[in-house]
Amino acid sequence: MAGADLIDGRAIAATIQADVARRVAGLKTRGVQPGLAFVRVGEDPASKVYVGRKEKTCGELGIHSETHVLPEAADERELLELISGLNADPRLHAILVQAPLPAQIRESVVYSAVLPGKDVDGFHPVNVGKLALGDPTGFKPCTPAGIRELLAHSGVRTEGAEVVILGRGNIVGKPLAILLCQKEPNANATVTICHSRTRDIRAHCRRADILVAAMGAPEFVKADMVKPGAVVIDVGVNRVPDPGAKGGSRLVGDVDFAGVRAVAGKITPNPGGVGPMTIAMLMQNTVRAAEIAAHI
């Protein structure tokens, strides 16, 4: 049996980015180029890769980007000073501080310091609040927004669907739950969040019409946890040891892809599923920030 259809995140991201490129061209005719500042603290290898991919996409779409790197030992004050300068720079419409941050820096303090109008991550309390209230004027966090687009573009109906999300993090699980239970198109789902204290995760998973794995546990979701025909979205990026692989390790998702593909109806490949969508939504938020600044 061929198994589940693949949800092609790269192809869907490309259609969204084509629209972003058109909007960037429209801004150019008015003398405006969208600008996005990246901030990294330390040398986390995964963060370097992620920011590198985002910078490359900015270049392809005509968005100005610049990356500021602080040393691993930087304190909160240094980072807040950097953000304050970026907030004040009119060439920059958007700011992204890559998580995770070193332990001496409080993420909540940092994300509260980014101007809400430049907060294309959707992590500032004003944007989190707007998301919770269903106020469309805020910026929605990129991975949850990308997952909603993946579902919509793949013809997956969320209306009345049982959605089970594994993971309650502030970047994916919690905001995705809020987004998918809103009373609006491509939402209206019945959402359950499972986490490390959930009593019977398998029983919850088996009820799901749409199962989203975002807890960071390598290949946690097995075939016997999935209802036949369900839609499975794998957000996980986990590096696991593999003596046979180049560098002695390889990347796997939170889903046992080969096993789950045999029972699911649709599934995201990993890589090539959620990752490209996160970047596409970041580009969309950035062009929107620039349009708002240009009063379009």
Ligand code: GUN
């Ligand atoms: N780290 C993992 N995902 C994200 C994201 O969407 N934004 C930021 N800033 N950091 C992340």
